Amino acid sequence: MNILEILNRRESLFRGDLLKYEQELNDIVANSKFLVVGGGGSIGQAVSKELFNRRAKTLHIVDLNENYLVEFVRDVRSSDLDAPEDFDVFAIDCGAEYFRDFMAQGQYDFVLNLSAMKHVRSENSGFSMLRMLETNILNSVYIHELCDEIGVQKYFAVSTDKAANPVNFMGATKRAMEMCLMANAYVTPVSGARFANVAFSNGSLLEGFTRRIEKRQPISVPSDVSRYFITDTEAGIICLFSSLLGKNNEIYFPKNMAEIQLTDFVTIATNFLASRGVELVACHSEEEAKHQLRKLDLEKYWPVNIFVSDTAGEKSFEEFYVKNEKLIEKEFFDLGAIKCDSQTTSEEILKLINNIKTIDPGSRNLRSSLLGIMKEFVPTFKHSDGNKFLNERM
16 A cells, blocks of 8 residues: 555655754664653654664653554564664553652653544543543643653653644643643753644544455545645654754644645545545445445445534644744754744643642533633634534444
């Protein structure tokens, strides 16, 4: 499967940047001790492989998903590359009190936080939204505080393009995370990254295409939603550059708009099926798509439910930064950066954290209360309500 062809792209990003900065990146990695939190997911594994391949002095990876960690170890240990001298993985909770002791023992130079609840569909329930607040805000702030305690050289926390003018709860929590971490209330410098949809990453709609084919089920896509797409390797490289070369309060993003352009999901689905020698058959309801699945020759045709988006938190297009964010001139070919000068006060951050920790989970209005907390803290958050949740669709 040629992912770039499916994405209507011609070549991989960052070749010029890697060529220019390869030696500097290699020298930093080879002489530093790294902790990657959330390193088992698609992006976490991608950046961990960059560090593994460059022989980090220490590379420790933390993730709650044991299976992800097991597969990562099998993958890199089975490669022809020499492993870092101190390489190990740990299935532990970065939000736990004992994580303080774990980090203190590691004495890391760089801590990279790739952990996230990233799905818009998780805002269907107040309970999952609480978990999103814990993962995307509380845990990230907690890790930054631990970095201060043990003298970490640099803290990196991954964000999302959905943090720019957020219309969903997930994007708002990531914008809140940026505001908290970059409020200059910490000793440890912090940088971040916003990037586009990572094609075929764990849980993505494009990975869902593959699963639907495997299970002989219809594909379903919105007709009116466009996204930027990058590969998991490209996402890992953005994180690598921001982590090692990004200055305090800088957020990196892909800037080669000639190579990555807004592309609608119908085009992606058409290209994906064509790569498998199959033609898209447009359907106008989930029932029709299921019916066509039983009638069509699936060696030649595949039913795709094409619908107008009406779900909560959906944004028709993506953007990496907004007008009032300061663009920084960098000597990169395919990378851009903004300076995130957060005006958020320590008192406002403490109030947010207290509001999250003290909210009543048993409240009948839990979901609306959590939306209210985010709207109060993130002025640019304009929630898109929609008529239903994503979990009510294929």
